[in-house]
Amino acid sequence: MVIFPIIIVVSIVLYIYYKVAILKTKDRLEQAYFNARSRICLGAFIIAFALNQYVFYQTRISLFIGIIFLLFGGLHFSRGWKEVGHYKKEWKRLNQF
Structure with a gap:
């Protein structure tokens, strides 16, 4: 499966990009938005x-650890x-013309 390593690399690059973007902006709302992204x-x-780890190893221990990681990842994602969504609404509310 080549799709999981691609998703891993793209997501970690975007994570670093958004963390650097937080440092470049001074607006607190934009910082919170980039932190959410x-x-x-x-x-x-x-x-x-x-x-990826479960597909690669397919053992019981990788299944249990994978389930824990899925829960943590799902919590972060949600x-x-x-x-x-909240910060987009706030930005639109504050920047109405």
Whole structure:
């Protein structure tokens, strides 16, 4: 399966990109938005890593560890998704013309 390593690399690169973008901006709302986007990328990374490890090894211990990683990755992904929606609404509310 070549798709999981591609997702892993892309998500970790985007995670680093968004973390650097936080340092470049001074607006607190934009910083929170970029932090939420980085949380989504971190969740995608953890999920893809868990699935890749189970597909690669296919043992019982990798299944249990993969389930734990899937839970943590899913929590990061869902919280980031909710935060991105919230901060988009706030940005639109504050920047109406």
